Amino acid sequence: MVQVRIHLTRHGEVFNPQGILYGRMPGYGLSERGLEMAERVAEALPAKDPHIRALVSSPLQRAQETIAPLARTLDLPVTLEERVIEAQNDFEGTRVTKDSLLRDPRSLFLVRNPLRPSWGEPYLDQALRVRAAMMTLRARLLEIAREEGLDEVSGVIVSHQLPIWSTRLWTEGRPLAHDPRKRQCALASVTSFSDGSGTLDAVEYDDIAGDMMLTQPGTGA
DSSP states (O other), X not given: OOEEEXXXXXXXXXXXXXXXXXXXXXXXXXXHHHHHHHHHHHHXXXXXXXXXEEEEEOSSHHHHHHHHHHHHHHTOOEEXXXXXXXXXXXXXXXXXXXXXXXXXXXXXXXXXXXXXXXTBSOHHHHHHHHHHHHHHHHHHHHHHHHHHTOSEEEEEEEEOHHHHHHHHHHHTTOOSOXXXXXOOOOTTOEEEXXXXXXXXXXXXXEOTTTTSOOOSOOOOO
């Protein structure tokens, strides 16, 4: 039986000196530190898993820039996948602070239900669309394994913090509502899903760039 593994990888640090919650906005690429993180991913992931045969990326600039060094290292094409894009967020394009929330009645209304959440795309919708993209990639990887006679085969998807975290919570059967400060999904980190007792249900986490100090505000994902 072929062992399949998919590495959900968060993009590197973004150049965002104004601290904007950029969400799906165009024009937000990696900072110099983010580019270093992308190179770290390109070095560490193939060393950790030599069975990578397919690469997938969110269409957003920061994700494509993160996967580019890995694509060069492995000499593999990158497939863009809308289903792993950043979560929709009604605060996109603004600087969100405690003071700004208190000053704006509309903002207070948007945060009325953190369990859904009320300010953007439901956590469940994010998890289900990312899982669907993972299953599409899994089928593709199994086809590659059959063609090449492989016992193990892996793929990489570069996505964003909240969709990755929501997918992990759903996969592990944990509540989707959560404290954002407790997410285990650092910049350029890898959350790996492999075939365990079921399908892509065994989860591991590796903070590949955990020793690299950040240089930009921590908004956006």
